[in-house]
Amino acid sequence: MYEGNINWILAIASLLAGIGIGAIGYHLLNANVARNQKVRQRLAETELELSQVRDTLNDHFISVTQLVKGIQRQSQELEQQVVQGAERLSDDPRLKRQLTDQGDAASDESAQEDTAETLETPRDYADGNRGTLSEDFGLHQSNEAEQQPAPPARY
Numbered sequence: 001m002y003e004g005n006i007n008w009i010l011a012i013a014s015l016l017a018g019i020g021i022g023a024i025g026y027h028l029l030n031a032n033v034a035r036n037q038k039v040r041q042r043l044a045e046t047e048l049e050l051s052q053v054r055d056t057l058n059d060h061f062i063s064v065t066q067l068v069k070g071i072q073r074q075s076q077e078l079e080q081q082v083v084q085g086a087e088r089l090s091d092d093p094r095l096k097r098q099l100t101d102q103g104d105a106a107s108d109e110s111a112q113e114d115t116a117e118t119l120e121t122p123r124d125y126a127d128g129n130r131g132t133l134s135e136d137f138g139l140h141q142s143n144e145a146e147q148q149p150a151p152p153a154r155y
Contacts, residue, residue, distance in 0.1 A: 083099045090096060 086095055086099050
């Protein structure tokens with residue numbers, strides 16, 4: 001009988017050890033899954049916050065752009081009113097000339113922007129046949145140039 005009890009005791013001890021090892025393994029493996037799930041949740045939350053910040057920033061830039069355009073329009077209207085009032089009410093020709101010069105300067109700036117867009121790209125050759133990249137550049141064509149001695153080089 002003693003030998004039969006030992007078999008039962010070993011079986012029960014092995015069963016308890018297996019249950020303990022299984023519980024520990026499950027706990028260790030499941031801890032990583034729970035941690036990964038928390039990281040995924042935090043990532044989703046930060047992506048949502050980032051998209052909200054982007055939307056808010058886009059709305060902010062749109063409103064700032066509209067405000068700047070409004071300010072520019074109002075400043076142009078104010079300038080026009082000042083010029084018209086000065087033309088109607090002022091007798092001083094210097095003031096009128098100065099105000100019209102300022103208006104011309106503003107139109108000149110816009111004209112300069114237009115001409116800056118239409119300028120040709122720079123070239124590395126000259127128009128015609130006498131450019132610096134021509135084969136005969138720097139060579140003397142006449143006999144007079146050959147007769148005159150070249151000046152000494154100065155250092």
